[in-house]
Amino acid sequence: MTQPDLSADTVIIRPDNVLVAxxxxxxxxxxxxxxxxxxxxxxxxxxxxxxxxxxxxxxxxQSLMQTYDVSQAQCQEEVYAFVTDLLTRNLAQKA
Amino acid sequence: xxxxxxxxxxxxxxxxxxxELGDAKPDVVVRLRTHxxxxxxxxxxxxxxxxQLTFVIADVGHFRITRGARVDVWPxxxxxxxxxxxxxxxxxxxxxxxQRGAHLFHASSVVIGGKAFLVCGRSxxxxxxxVAHLAARGAATIGDDISTLDWSRGGALPWVLSGxxxxxxxxxxxxxxxxxxxxxxxCAQGKRWVKAGPAFVNGSFPLAGIIALSARNVDAVxxxxxxxxxxxxxxxxxxxxxxxxxxxxxxxxxxxNTLLAHNLPVWRVVRPNGTQxxxxxxxxxxxxxxxxxxxxxxxxxxxxxAQPQEAHP
Numbered sequence: 001m002t003q004p005d006l007s008a009d010t011v012i013i014r015p016d017n018v019l020v021a022x023x024x025x026x027x028x029x030x031x032x033x034x035x036x037x038x039x040x041x042x043x044x045x046x047x048x049x050x051x052x053x054x055x056x057x058x059x060x061x062q063s064l065m066q067t068y069d070v071s072q073a074q075c076q077e078e079v080y081a082f083v084t085d086l087l088t089r090n091l092a093q094k095a
Numbered sequence: 096x097x098x099x100x101x102x103x104x105x106x107x108x109x110x111x112x113x114x115e116l117g118d119a120k121p122d123v124v125v126r127l128r129t130h131x132x133x134x135x136x137x138x139x140x141x142x143x144x145x146x147q148l149t150f151v152i153a154d155v156g157h158f159r160i161t162r163g164a165r166v167d168v169w170p171x172x173x174x175x176x177x178x179x180x181x182x183x184x185x186x187x188x189x190x191x192x193x194q195r196g197a198h199l200f201h202a203s204s205v206v207i208g209g210k211a212f213l214v215c216g217r218s219x220x221x222x223x224x225x226v227a228h229l230a231a232r233g234a235a236t237i238g239d240d241i242s243t244l245d246w247s248r249g250g251a252l253p254w255v256l257s258g259x260x261x262x263x264x265x266x267x268x269x270x271x272x273x274x275x276x277x278x279x280x281x282c283a284q285g286k287r288w289v290k291a292g293p294a295f296v297n298g299s300f301p302l303a304g305i306i307a308l309s310a311r312n313v314d315a316v317x318x319x320x321x322x323x324x325x326x327x328x329x330x331x332x333x334x335x336x337x338x339x340x341x342x343x344x345x346x347x348x349x350x351x352n353t354l355l356a357h358n359l360p361v362w363r364v365v366r367p368n369g370t371q372x373x374x375x376x377x378x379x380x381x382x383x384x385x386x387x388x389x390x391x392x393x394x395x396x397x398x399x400x401a402q403p404q405e406a407h408p
Contacts, residue, residue, distance in 0.1 A: 017342065019349040021327060023357065028324045030331055032345045037328045 004087045004094065006080050008058035011095035012051050018091050020048075029091050036089045043068075047082050054095065057083065097297040100192055100243040101256040108168070110176050112184065112259050123191050125166040125183055132157045132169040145341060148190045155179060158187050163194035177280050177288065184259055189241050189335050193344065198244040198351050199335035202305075203262070204255050206235040206296065207381060208388025210303035211255035213242050214380070215333040218284070220308045221366065221373065224268040228377035230294035231272055234384075237296060239263065241335055245299060246351065251358050253351075255302050260295040263288055271370055303387045305361045306380055307333070310368045316375045318364045318383060326361035327352055360387060 017032040027045035029038045040048055046067065050060045061075045068075075086092035096103065097114040104113040105121035135142060137153035149159045155178050157169040166187045170179050192199055202215035203226040214222045223239050230236050238258030246253045263286040266276035279289030307321070307329045321329065330352040331337070340348060355361070362383055366376045 019346060021324075021349070021353040021356075023323060026324050028327055030328075030349060032342060035331070035337065037331065039324045039328075 004084055006057060006083060008056060010057050010083075011054055012057065012060075012083050012086070012092050013054065013095050014048070014051055015091070015093050031090055034090055036091060038086075038089060038091060043078065044082055047079055048086075051083075051092065098256070100188065100197070100238075100241065100258050101245060101299075102188075102192075104188070106183065108176050108180055108183065111180055112261050123164055123166060123188070125168065125187070128167050128169045133159055141339070143339060143341075146194065148194070148339060150186065152182055155182060158182055160187050160190040160194065163191045166191060177282070181282050181288070184261070185240060186336070190339060192241075192243060193336065193339055196344070196347070198246060198253065198348060200242045200244070200305075200330075200333050201240065201335045202242040202333060203240065204236070204238045204242040204258075205229050205384075206237055206300050207384035209300065210384070210388045211237065211300035212303060212380070212384050212387075213255070213305045214308055215242075215305065215329075216308035220310055221370075221376070222308060223262050223264055224271075224370065224373055225308060225376055225380065227262065227264060227268060227272055228373045229381060230292070232377055232381060234294065234381070235296040236262070236291050236294045237298070237300065239291065244302060244351070251354065253302050253355075254299040256299050257295075257297045260291045260297075261288060262291050265370075267370055268373075271373060302355075302359065304359055304384060305330070305355070306364050306383070307361065308364050308366065308376075311365050313365055313367050316364065316366045316372055316379050318362050318379055321361050321363055323356040325363075326359075327356040329361060329363075330355055 019030045019032060021028045025042045027040040027048055046064060050063045057079060061079055065075050096119060099113055102122040103116050103119055104123045105116055106113050106125040107127045133149045135149060135151040137151050139151060141148055141150040147161045151157045154171050155174050156171045159167040168179060189199060200213055200215055202213040203222045204211055204213050205226050214225055216222050226236055237255060239262040241258055243256040244253040245256050248254060263282055265286050269278055270276050279287040282288040334348060364380060366372055
């Protein structure tokens with residue numbers, strides 16, 4: 001599968017057709033179109049939450065680094081991997 | 096008056112299984128039509144709008160469901176009424192219920208200890224057969240294939256409304272239950288469409304648990320309670336005709352499924368392939384149900400196994 005082209009300026013949006021349930025530090029996403037289902041751990045849930053404000057990926061990383069003790073390189077790696085997973089499952093879109 | 100999924104249904108087709116209404120005004124009317132059939136080819140996807148759904152089944156007929164109140168049927172030439180009724184009692188009534196905003200599962204349902212339990216699973220999982228075995232052990236049955244949840248009473252959990260007093264069983268399942276293999280009439284997948292029998296009860300019952308049943312290459316029956324996220328995934332997958340729901344319906348059902356996943360025990364029950372362990376499967380589900388039905392709150396967690404026995408009827 002083709003990897004999405006991501007950069008610091010990329011803005012990722014959460015589509016209206018993705019349903020979300022959150023409890024006990026776990027977030028669950030489901031696509032109404034495809035039925036695709038994804039369970040997020042706390043880190044995934046935090047990245048998902050940070051995608052809520054039409055921020056660039058650079059801004060998303062800054063937001064996460066203010067909360068979590070993580071290096072910039074590791075943060076970028078995790079955010080890009082997570083966003084790539086969301087995009088390939090049609091659970092997120094590039095703006 | 097006995098209701099079907101909470102509705103009074105009038106049907107023009109001879110041999111239909113719906114309760115007679117007398118002078119009561121029907122909620123849903125099923126009419127046979129001969130002219131003006133919808134222009135859908137047999138390989139076409141259902142035509143779905145907010146108020147109307149039209150689908151066609153090759154060599155059976157065209158079906159149109161409108162506003163949850165009217166079902167129009169254009170039978171194919173020479174089709175047997177029972178083949179048309181199979182779609183009327185299934186997809187057509189299911190669509191009418193969805194148009195009315197009902198919360199439906201592709202599941203059979205049973206009452207144990209005064210509380211309702213759904214048995215869901217993919218085709219071939221053994222839902223109907225398991226419920227028939229539960230009935231043979233003394234449980235009441237309230238529906239096959241479609242289970243309707245009623246949230247109108249308020250509270251954190253819904254009630255389950257009884258469906259039709261019929262079920263679809265494989266001849267081998269009928270034989271295992273001590274019934275005639277040729278009982279009833281033939282229907283899809285080599286099964287027989289039979290009366291549920293005296294175990295069927297009409298009414299509504301509080302939902303107390305959901306069993307996700309599957310048949311696999313394992314040696315023994317086992318059960319475990321799923322964490323809520325896994326339960327939510329299973330519940331969303333077992334929605335009746337999920338693709339017939341619009342966006343608003345999908346959101347509403349997702350929210351309701353989330354409530355169920357949080358507030359109800361949802362068990363994964365795995366049984367060996369074949370019908371040799373249906374007695375053990377039913378016994379294990381019965382134990383799980385009694386564990387809930389005898390407590391005011393859901394039991395915390397369970398992992399159970401039942402070994403197959405040597406002798407089977």
